[in-house]
Amino acid sequence: MVGDNVDDDETAWVYDAGEPYSAKKxxxxxxxxxxxxxRGRWVTCCPSGLTREVAEQHLRRGRGDxxxxxxxxxxxxxxxxxxxxxxxxxxxxxAAGSYHxxxxxxxxxxxxxxxxxxxxxxxAEGQGYATAAWFQRIARVMRR
Numbered sequence: 215m216v217g218d219n220v221d222d223d224e225t226a227w228v229y230d231a232g233e234p235y236s237a238k239k240x241x242x243x244x245x246x247x248x249x250x251x252x253r254g255r256w257v258t259c260c261p262s263g264l265t266r267e268v269a270e271q272h273l274r275r276g277r278g279d280x281x282x283x284x285x286x287x288x289x290x291x292x293x294x295x296x297x298x299x300x301x302x303x304x305x306x307x308x309a310a311g312s313y314h315x316x317x318x319x320x321x322x323x324x325x326x327x328x329x330x331x332x333x334x335x336x337x338a339e340g341q342g343y344a345t346a347a348w349f350q351r352i353a354r355v356m357r358r
Contacts, residue, residue, distance in 0.1 A: 242262060244262055247298075248351075276303075279294070296315065301343075302317065302338065302348065323349065
């Protein structure tokens with residue numbers, strides 16, 4: 215599949231949480247993913263109990279946005295997409311070979327190719343969720 219990271223290469227796609235994680239814009243003290251105002255902007259937040267190890271395991275099972283069938287050796291995707299407990303995450307490079315992920319906003323999802331949207335929706339459905347439920351939940355918070 216295009217951009218899949220399904221092999222057992224333990225050197226690929228390293229997760230970078232940032233330091234200190236709880237002080238970062240995407241960190242908070244709640245046990246679920248959500249959205250908060252940070253410096254006048256809405257930002258998404260990861261669950262407080264999501265460890266670096268678990269985040270990296272999910273990241274390595276994610277799907278990259280490579281736009282070619284067989285990317286050149288060593289080519290890294292610009293984004294990696296993964297679904298955790300029904301919540302779609304988008305990981306962006308933070309340094310060579312490492313990525314920082316956070317839950318997606320609807321606007322991020324809307325800009326994806328139909329192939330990536332379908333991948334994310336299928337991953338969420340496989341976990342017993344619908345991506346629409348996540349986007350509706352954060353939209354309600356952002357309207358307050």
